Amino acid sequence: MTVASSASGLLAMLQEQHPALKLYALNNLNYLADHFWPEISTNISTIESLYEDECFEEKQLAALVASKVFYHLGELNDSLIYALGAGPLFDVSEESEYVQTLVAKCIDEYVALRVKASESTEEAANIDPRLVAIVERMLDKCMSDGKFQQAVGIALECRRLDKLEQAISKSENVSAMLSYCLRLSQTHVDKREFRHEVLRLIVNLYQGLPSPDYLSVCQCLMFLDDPGNVANILDELIKGDKVDTLLAYQVAFDLFENEYQPFLLNVRDSLPDPQTTSSSKMVVEGTVTSSIENDSSVGNVETSAANSPLTGAGVLLDGTAGRQAAEDTTSTTEHGSSSSQELSVYADRMVKLKGILSGETPIHLALQFLYGRNRSDLLTLKTIKQSVEMRNSVCHSATIYANALMHAGTTVDTFLRENLDWLSRATNWAKFSATAGLGVIHRGHLQQGRSLMAPYLPQNGGSGGGSPYSEGGALYALGLIHANHGEGIKQFLLESLRNTNNEVIQHGACLGLGLAALGTADEEVYEDIKSVLYTDSAVAGEAAGIAMGLLMVGTASEKAGEMLAYAHDTQHEKIIRGLAIGIALVVYGREEEADTLIEQMTRDQDPILRYGGMYALALAYRGTANNSAIRRLLHFAVSDVSDDVRRAAVLALGFVLCSEPEQTPRIVSLLSESYNAHVRYGAALAVGISCAGSGSSEAVSLLEPLTSDAVDFVRQGALMSMAMVLMQTTEARDPHVGTFRRQLEKIVLDKHEDTMSKMGAILAYGILDAGGRNVSIMLQSRTGHDRAMAVVGMAIFTQFWYWYPLIYFISLSFAPTAFIGLNHELKMPKFEFISDIRPSIFSYPPPTAPPSTSSNIKLPMAVLSTSARAKARAKKEVDSKASAGKPLPREVNTNLSSDSSGSTEGTEKDLTTTTRDGDAMEVDTGPEKKATNAEPSSEVLSNPARVVPLQEKYIKFPEGCRFAPVKKTPSGFVMLRDLDPLEPVELVSTNAPSTGLPSSNVGATVPANSMPVDDEPAPPEPFVYVP
Amino acid sequence: MEAKFADAEKLFDRLKSAFVAQDYETSITLLSQLKVKLTEFSGLPPLYRQTPTQVQELVLARSILEYAVILSVKTEDQESFERHFLQLKPYYTDTRQLISRSSEEYPILGLNLLRLLVQNRIAEFHTELELLPPEALDDVCLKHAIELEQSFMEGAYNRVLNARQAFPHETYLYFMDLLAKTVRDEIAGCSEKAFDFLTVADAKKILMFSSDQELLKYAAE
DSSP states (O other), X not given: OOOOOOSHHHHHHTTOXXXXXXXXXXXXXXXXXXXXXXXXXXXXXXXXXXXXXSSOTTHHHHXXXXXXXXHHHTOHHHHHHHHHHTGGGSOTTOOSHHHHHHHHHHHHHHHHHHHHHHHTTSXXXXXXXXXXXXXXXXXXXXXXXXXXXXXXXXXXXXTOHHHHHHHHHHSSOHHHHHHHHHHHHHHTOOOHHHHHHHHHHHHHHHHHXXXXXXXXXXXXXXXXXXXXXXHHHHHHHHHSOHHHHHHHHXXXXXXXXXXXXXXXXXXXXXXXXXXXXXXXXXXXXXXXXXXXXXXXXXXXXXXXXXXXXXXXXXXXXXXXXXXXXXXXXXXXXXXXXXXXXXXXXXXXXXXXXXXXXXXXXXXXXXXXXXXXXOOXXXXXXXXXXXXXXXXXXXXXXXXXXXXXXXXXXXXXOHHHHHTHHHHTTOOHHHHHHXXXXXXXXXXXXXXXXXXXXXXXXXXXXXXXXXXXXHHHHHHHHHHHHTTTOOHHHHHHHHHHHHTOXXXXXXXXXXXXXXXXXXXXXXXXXXXXXXXXXTTTOHHHHHHHHHXXXXXXXXXXXXXXXXXXXXXXXXXXXXXXXXXXXXXHHHTTTOGGGGHHHHHHHHTOSSHHHHHHHHHHHHHHTTTTOOHHHHHHHHHHXXXXXXXXXXXXXXXXXXXXXXXXXXXXXXXXXXXXXXXXXXXXXXHHHHHHHHXXXXXXXXXXXXXXXXXXXXXXXXXXXHHHHHHHHTTTOOXXXXXXHHHHHHHHHHHHHOTTSOHHHHHHHHHHXXXXXXXHHTEEEOSBOTTSOBOHHHHHHHHHHGGGGTOGGGGGGGGGGEEEOEEEEEOTTSOOBOOEEEEOSOHHHHSOOOXXXXXXXXXXXXXXHHHXXXXXXXXXXXXXXXXXXXXXXXXXXXXXXXXXXXXXXXXXXXXXXXXXXXXXXXXXXXXXXXXXHHHXXXXXXXXXXXXXXXXXXXXXXXXXXXXXXXXXXXXXXXXXXXXXXXXXXXXXXXXXXXXXXXXXXXXXXXXXXXXXXXXXXGGSOOOOOOOOOOO | OHHHHHHHHHHHHHXXXXXXXXXXXXXXXXXXXXXXXXXXXXXXXXXXXXXXXXXXXXXXXXXXXXXXHHHHHHTTXXXXXXXXXXXXXXXXXXOTTTSOOXXXXXXXXXXXXXXXXXXXXXXXXXXXXXXXXXXXXXXXXXXXXXXXXHHHHHTOHHHHHHHGGGOSSTTHHHHHHHHHHHHHHHHHHHHHHXXXXXXXXXXXHHTTOSSHHHHHHHHHO
């Protein structure tokens, strides 16, 4: 086979006069360019002049050859220019390296130009139309090849909505493509405005589908902040049949999960009130229906008077819905009555829907779950309590905080009740936080919250006997109970704020108000808080600053300027700090919009305001992983003169990266080795924040050396971060958990350990076992939307550096990790599903063994504790009969062996609790028995169950199950479709937390309260007697 | 393809007759027609498709280009010479397996060497030289060119000028004349530096002119 050895002949031919010869030479050069480009490159000017020669017909061919040569020379820019000149001859579908490289270059160039054009808000006219042509050809090719995902990606990058639309609508699986696009737009589009445009497009496309995926549509609409449309969709859905209604409920639950209160309230308010809509329809319909209406109202005596005018409107409802409703109704045959019934069905559904949106239903259900499944380990607390020195108030209150966090949302305050005496040592601010801790424990107990706190609350009409600290704490607690759902309590808190001049009470009331009215931007509340701020009292002012921020979360209102001005005026550092954080909260999630304000703050003379600027960056860009934000933060982390600012800057990285937790350890790993302890501390918390609940091994290995750092506060931060990372991780999945728990224990028991790290360890216990081991820190909802309340809570939590009571804010970021299946009546049916993995991987950690006195040998100890239990049981039954309604003797913690009996005495029992106690024992022993045998490969969970986020992918629904879930991901609230509606449904018996009983006051009567018997120590380990 | 080939051959015959008749104008037009025709044959470089008529095509194309090269010497057109030579070269280097050596090959290669010498492109001259097979160096035409180069480099200009009398091929005459001029340019350049002034007689001797007129004419240039 003969091959050409040189292109010189062809190059010579280019000099020929005859155009046919030139053409021939060019053609061949084009064909040979990949081999002979070095030779051609010496003559490139000839080819270039051919391209520029007006008379030459095949300019484009010349351009193509030139482009190839430049490509080989590595001059991509020149190559691109000539490739553009080659026009249609540049074949995007060619598989060669040259074409692929150039197409990539083309797209990059185009993306850069588009982005620039959209940012400078000028017309994109200066983009080379030839470039556009190539990109479009590439997109068309992707689409014709069926590579729709690529097409969507490129279109998104190029910001070409028209192409995006085309790509999505041409693909075979439109809805899959839409959800892909939705995910992309969340993770990769970092311009807020463009993201919104994309989302709008997605919504439009979804609505064009025959069966729109309402779950996704509503998510999009929520991102777009469009409550009106969501309300319309929901309204339509609940007018439909049962399945649609379930879907509506599911949508509502999903929306609720994002905890975007103002939006939810708006949706709820724009939903029509069933009564008013029908009457308004009546007005329209007027005379036409009047005759029917008269007939029916006469016919139906049982329908109330209010219902009669509604019947007419009911007829108007869509036909299928009517039929469906008719099936639902039991026996009515008469048209009028069926429609009225249907209307009441509609009204009923509307009420339920609003219940979900306002948060009542889900919060109630979550409360039931947390209460029912509480697995907190009181023994750990007891150990902590005993090992902490009495005089050390920091550790004393840390224990109280840890208790509050461990029982967050479970309403279980046994520990406090048992240790009232010990608790009473808390004075002043410690008392404030002890009282506020009740709020964390009873979080979400909306109905009874106020009555629970009543004994501590300031009495109306005068400052009663209570100490201002407990009163302030109680107001703060009310805020925590009603966080983000504070419509009912707002007025009360506002009045309390107005009625007091005491700065401690003002402090509590401000925080409480901020929490309860989170993000509502209520003017009236704002004005009141502002007047507190202007009293220029350090303590109250700090809380006021934060509260203003809480109130205005994410509004980016001009109030921020006002706050900044006052921050410059005041002398109190506390107030400046409060305001700085407040300003940061105001710009929450505004991304680029916040840049001017951030710039202003970060350039300020005052380090505290720069500190606030870091938080503003963190919150404005939370979860976006925005490169410019990360760059700015890293810059401050290494260059600012103030340690506080540097610490905050590193810490802020955790917020910015919380959507991509796997990135954080890598980014902060260098900082974690900084010589500056503040930077190390920040790095520890940043990892803790972004990797919370992930159990990520990189995070753990980064934190591990920090837990034994030379500086005490770094240890503290590292311990707490470690606890955040390892939340709900079992030892079976990651052996670090066990090591970490032992380390915590060692630190707590070690008398010579620094107070700071001891406090960190105690709090770490609280975080590790938070919410009865049923919650996890989730800064993002399952759909990838940031949970505003959680992020805000976490941000304020990190302020505990300056002010311990702010620790409680972390409870805002707790989310129950539960699967709660609900039927169309929003009740939990009995229902089982499978977790297809070894139970130990995701099980609760085993309860700590009762502490053994050091010198005792094992066997007698076991016998002793069993007999002690038996005695305790007998004694308890006697007690429960005898001591109803009487104050109980206070527990005396003198020796360890009395623990098991002593702990049961703290609360009053009746016979039912005793039996429940027995059940609990069985539950406890169950897993242990399993563990001794060969472990099964799957386990059956029953509704409602704890499902850890990482466990979700193993959840399966058994074949032939009666209930089918409406949405795919098995977590959170899931609506279940009943496949066999005629069978009676067995509901899960709900042991709702106790109601209406005032909580114990310090030193007052201990009230009856049907507490679960979690304080019961674990039964002894099953053992085999070996003679 | 056959027809095209026949066409080309016919055209080539006309070219030959025109060339023999020393009608260079017609030859050039015919040649350019022929070259366009050649582009249609796919058996030629650089494609080398294996067609049934590939060998004939190659031979024909080669002789056409050889004519083109010689024609450009006759018309004293160096550019066209270079162009055509470069087009011809693949036929000499890449087609060894397909067609046998042309009788014109060495004279033309020699011509090319001479041209490079004339244009004072010594580097390229040596590159070309290296590409030649050893046995080619024995050829009289090539040897001539190589000797000339050696004399030129040594500064034995009289040998260069005398070599004009002993040309191996009639086409070499043109280049030999040019070469004489190149040599004189070199000498003149050197003597400018070497002498402050020169008598006409000395200059005549140095530049190896046979008469004063020639010298004056050269000086005028």
